[in-house]
Amino acid sequence: MQFEAGAQSEHNNGSPFPVMEQSLPDLPARTWFDYGIYEGIPRLLNLWDKHNIKVTSHMVGEAVRKHPELAHEIVARGHEAAAHGQTWTPHWTMDNATERASYEANIAAIEAATGTRPTGFNAFWLRGTPNTLSILASLGFRYHIDDLSRDEPMRTQINGLPFAVVPYTLRMNDIARFGAEGPLTAAAFGQELRDEFDQLYSESASRRRMMSISTHDRIAGTPGRVKALDDFITYAKSHSGVVFLRKDQIADLALTLPNVPERVYRD
DSSP, X not given: OBBOTTOSOSSSSSOSSOOOOTTSOOHHHHHHHHHIIIIIHHHHHHHHHHHTOOOEEEEOHHHHHHOHHHHHHHHHTTOEEEEOOSSXXXXXXXXXXXXXXXXXXXXXXXXXXXXXXXXXXXXXXXXXXXXXXXXXXXXXXXXXXXXXXXSSOEEEEETTEEEEEOOOOSTTBHHHHTTTTOSSOHHHHHXXXXXXXXXXXXXXXXXXXXXXXXXXXTTTTSHHHHHHHHHHHHHHHTSTTOOOOOHHHHHHHHHXXXXXXXXXXXX
């Protein structure tokens, strides 16, 4: 459950509105993002409570700074606060010092609002730099999710120490499948979720399987999409052996279980 609303740039921010002059404020786009704060996250939180499942919320520091009470509520309800950078500035454009400062500010914002220190990280559109993992490890992070290479958790070595990889998804990701407001319907997304689940569940008879679903505050938090998620969760829970875990819990498994794939990253 990505917590981003309030941290977006004024223009070219993925809103459904046509591009306008850079010198003018995009007033309706601001309200589209505000929907995630006032409606999206509260509705998603109630969904998670209904099914007694806990999720990971990757939080942009500036969004947390503007809405600390919501960040606090997310953690108070048992969910994980993970890092997503301090602003929407693309991480791949940053030099080493600027990148480190962004993550330190993100940590400080989350700690101030929630009383917890993030241990997981997601870069802007998954794109970090060759320095990202080393910086994260030096700041006490234990895992990142900016990897699409497997349907199971992995581990790697960063600065000589084990570091977990909890793979992300673009397939089961509302921002990639819906874009701003279309073209995929909520019902079609629900069917995709079931199809993905069915195949992975079948494979799980002989190998370790994990299904990742990404929801963004202003996109998946709409009524029709929450209903599709509700229906899917009910369906998944009807199968034996299925568990819902926060990403920090999956990272713990990646760092302790035997036969976890090793991931080697090269510049």
